[in-house]
Amino acid sequence: MTGAAPAGPLLLGIRHHGPGSARAVRAALDAAGPRAVLIEGPPEGDALLPLAADERMRPPVALLAHAVDDPGRAAFWPFAEFSPEWVAIRWALRHDVPVRFIDLPAAHSLAMTDSPDPGADHDQEQGRAGDAGAAGAVAAPPIDPIGILADAAGYDDPERWWEDVVEHRPPDGRLVDPRAPFAALGEAMTALREVYGDGGHPRDAVREAYMRIQLRSARKEFGDDVVVVCGAWHVPALRARTTVTADRALLKALPKVKAELTWVPWTHRRLARHSGYGAGIDSPGWYGHLFGAPDRPIERWMTKVAGLLRDEDRFVSSAHVIEAVRLAGTLAALRGRPLAGLSETTDAIRAVMCEGSDVPLALVQDRLIVGETLGEVPDTAPAVPLQRDLARLQRTLRLKPEALERELELDLRKDTDAARSRLLHRLRLLAVGWGEPAVGRGSTGTFRESWRLRWEPELYVQVAEAGIWGTTVLTAATAKAESEAGSATALAEVTALAERCLLAELPDTLPVVMRALADRAALDADVGHLADALPALARTLRYGDVRSTDTAALGEVAAGLAERICVGLPPACTGLDADGAAELRRQVDGVHTAIGLLAGAVPVDGLRERWTAVLHKLAARDTVAGVIRGRAARLLLDEGRLEEDDAARLMGLALSPGTPPAEAAAWIEGFVGGAGGGGMLLVHDERLLGLVDAWLAGVPSDTFTDVLPLLRRTFSAYEPGVRRTLGELVRRGPATGGPAGTVTGATAPGFGPALDEERAEAVVPVLRLLLGLDVEDAEGADADTADNAMEPLGATG
Structure with missing residues (x-):
């Protein structure tokens, strides 16, 4: 493509998150030396732009906008190191040039959101040449501009065409005029919009009208010496001749909400997602490498891959690297590409370094092509008070948010681990899903917890939503628990809440929850509801021993529930259909486990004996469903009561x-x-x-x-x-x-009913050898020890 840059403001039409576009933007800015830089993005973020120059700001990051009255209504504008907008922001700050956002304000775009999914259209840039969009735009357009241009150029893959024409273009110094490619791309988009109009997105007209107004304002202040960095799809609209009156008419009576913005860390993995808050980039790690490699990108990439595979104990030598580089170049030549792309390097890695296997290649895809990078934001960035308190606790407890999922083992006997457990349980109560309980290594005690941690960008929205309950994690969790206790309608909900409050150590909340629990328990006569509620209370009493919490009130309620279950369960087990019997069998299992935990922990004597009598009744009564009779017999047998x-x-x-x-x-x-x-x-x-x-x-x-x-x-x-x-x-x-x-x-x-001594004697010599006992001691106490040790083996034959 060729083209001359038109007169007036310089419009740099880009595709978001592209290293080639980012390098071209940097070269064009160096050549133009503008007096102001305008960027597609929410104008409320202008006050946050100086933070981009902070050395502690490390992309990927994102602008987070959320409605003050409804924090769940939110939108993200992600930026990677190789995003053209990020390059333009850093260039303007480095050269002390004013930089501003000119897209439709977040106050309007959030109010125009049709659905509560705040990131519904953030993946559209894949098909719209860099349209970042705001949350709430309609579905993907019926046309794919990049696909149309690729088809016209004879390509069957739009992504491969874009890489060949833009991402793999020559380095900055080899461009005769860095602005020429943008002019050519603008001409192509103009031709497409003459044919397809808005491409099926009428809401773009509102955004583009606002951008034109902002551009006129900048021209009055700085003249035509202005550079605009925006999605290539918008370039023809910004260049169109319209009146201020017409543009203002499009913006009349737009809905509006009060919005707050801040910077938040982002992840490469989130950039690679094509739905929700994702930015729709298949290979952010690969793009980051292309942008950061000063020269010989393929050789450097193959070296990275070799290092990764070596760390995983796979044999990869320098000869493998050399051969993979050669094969990638050969494939690019055979396919008529100017430079080996991701498909060529991947094919070469599979053939040379992975011996044709996709198993190690999946590791390369996950760790390098996508990557696990988590950005950083300085502490000076605005944040809701709850987020600041959470960040303080994370630093104090040395729980750094990480994009990579990791397992965390906690020993509640240690003060730091107990504090970590409290934090994670309080966040779960606030619906901030940073950590999920996991099955850890086996332990008969209650002092161990296992967690699976993974920090996702959406958690910042969840923290903002939870901010309505309080300014600290403790006060917010307490307020929300008290609210849930008052609104709970089912007994099982209250008992589960009591367990969560004890795990989170919310002492001020327990009295409120206990009053609600006593009220619900007194009024609920359904044995099934009582059976569902008892296990949570039993677990709560167990945790109380470890966490030094006074659970006397819980014990009284649990004892009352257990007594009522023992009385009401036998009549409830008759006249059931198959589904009802299966459900009641599950409840019997839960009650049996709970009474085992409660024995000795509640002020009631003979509770286990009364439950045993109930199981005997269930096992012997013909009117009880077969699945329950069989289960009762099995529980008695396992307990040695049958x-x-x-x-x-x-x-x-x-x-x-x-x-x-x-x-x-x-x-x-x-x-x-x-x-x-x-x-x-x-x-x-x-x-x-x-x-x-x-x-x-x-x-x-x-x-x-x-x-x-x-x-x-x-x-x-x-x-x-x-x-x-x-x-x-x-x-x-x-x-x-x-x-x-x-x-x-x-x-x-x-x-057999007893130990087979003859068979057991046959293995005694081997056991003595394993235990290091002398053969001469066969008649002594050591022999008795060996025989006793072998008894379980002989008994099972």
Whole structure:
């Protein structure tokens, strides 16, 4: 493309976040030396522009605008180091040239948002030659200007055309006139807009009218010695001859809200997203490399990739780097490209350094092509008070926000870790999702917590929304918890809130929550609601031991709920359909676990014994749904409150010929269903396995297909090794001495009621060798130690 720069203000039509555009803008500014620089962006951000010169401001960053009365209505204007607008801002500040934003004010664009999704159109620059847009614009245009130009040039890929023409253009010093490419691109966009008008975006007319007004004002102040950096799509509209009256008419009666703006850190990963707040760049890491590499960009890129793969213990030598560079250049030549692009370098890396595998290539894509860079903003940037308090706590607790997801293990016995836990729980209560609880390493205590942390730019909006509750994290969390306690309608909601308040250590809130809890508990007679509420209270009492919180009031409420459940549960378990029985089975599991936690922690004697009596009633009552009867029998067996012979008797009754197959299958589901050890119970108790096997073999063919889905759901939850062992046991057949399903004194190999001393003795020498015991001590106390140590092995055969 060629073209001469027209007279008047210099309009630099760009595509956002492009290294070639950024270099061209810098060269054009150096050549033009303007008296003022105007940039597409919200004018309310003018007061924040001087912060861009702060050495502590490190892109990627973004301007965040949010409505004061509705912080959730927000918009971002992201800037990377290779963004043309950022380059123009830094150039103007470095040369002491006035720089201003000229797009439609955020006060209007936020008010015009049709949907609460504040970043609905931030990915449109992919198809509109750099239209940043404000939140709330309509959907993507029906035309793709870049695609039309690429098609006219004979390209089938718009991205490849843009890279060849703009991003891979010669370095600044080799351009005869740095302004010529912008003039040519402006001519192309003018031709497109003559054919396609606004491209399907009528709201652009309002934005462009405001930009023309701002441009006229700047020309009155500085003359024509002005440079405008904006999306190339807008260049023809800014050059069009219109009257002030016509432009002001378009802006008449626009809705308006009070808006606040600030700088916030951004991430390369967020730049790579094509929805929400994303900026729609596939390869921000690659673009950043192209912009920052002083020379030989392909060689430097291959060296970066080699370093990454070496850090991951993959063998990559300098010969691999040389060969990959050669292959990328050859591919570019074969494809008719002026310089090897991302597709050529990626193909070369896959073939040479990754040996054709996409597995290590995915690491290159994630770490380098996209990247994990998180920008920084100086402390002097404006922020809501809650954000400032959060930043102070992050520094004090050494919890630096990071774009990369990481695991955090906390030991609540340590003051710093306990304070970190309080902060994370308070933020969760405020709906600021910086950290999510994770499953950590196993521990029988309550003093460990595991968190998964990841800082996303949207969290700044969430903090702004939470700012309505208070100016500090503590006061905001307290106020919100008290509000939720007053508005909660379900008992389970209040008990869950009590647990969250205890975890967040909000002592001023607990009395309010306890009053609400007592009121709801006294009025709620639904056993299901009581059963859903009890587990949270039990967990809360456990945490109270670690966090030194007075939970006496919680204990009294929990004891009352447990007593009412013990009385009301048996009648509630009759007359249920399949869905109701499955739900109540889940609640029985939760109550059983909760009462185990409450035993000894609440001022009620004999609570566990009363619950055991309830389980016996459920296991023996024919009117109770089969899945609940089976589950009650299993819980009693696991607790040692039911003998194995009694368990076998109950199973025999449940699987007797008079029981409908569907009801029998439901009993099995309750007794051995799920992944919580039911399969191992059948593996180690051949009597129970024989009963199940005999019943299943006797199910009539006309009803077998009805019970098959339930049985498949039951046994598919087992580990593969457990399923394989069960299959081998069934193939081997029943125990010697009796038919399948009978309980006799004979046992199968590997099963027995007591320790097989002969088999255990065979491994004693090996165990003594592992323990470092002398062979001569076979008759002494060490031998007894070895025998005792082997007892579990011998018992399981």
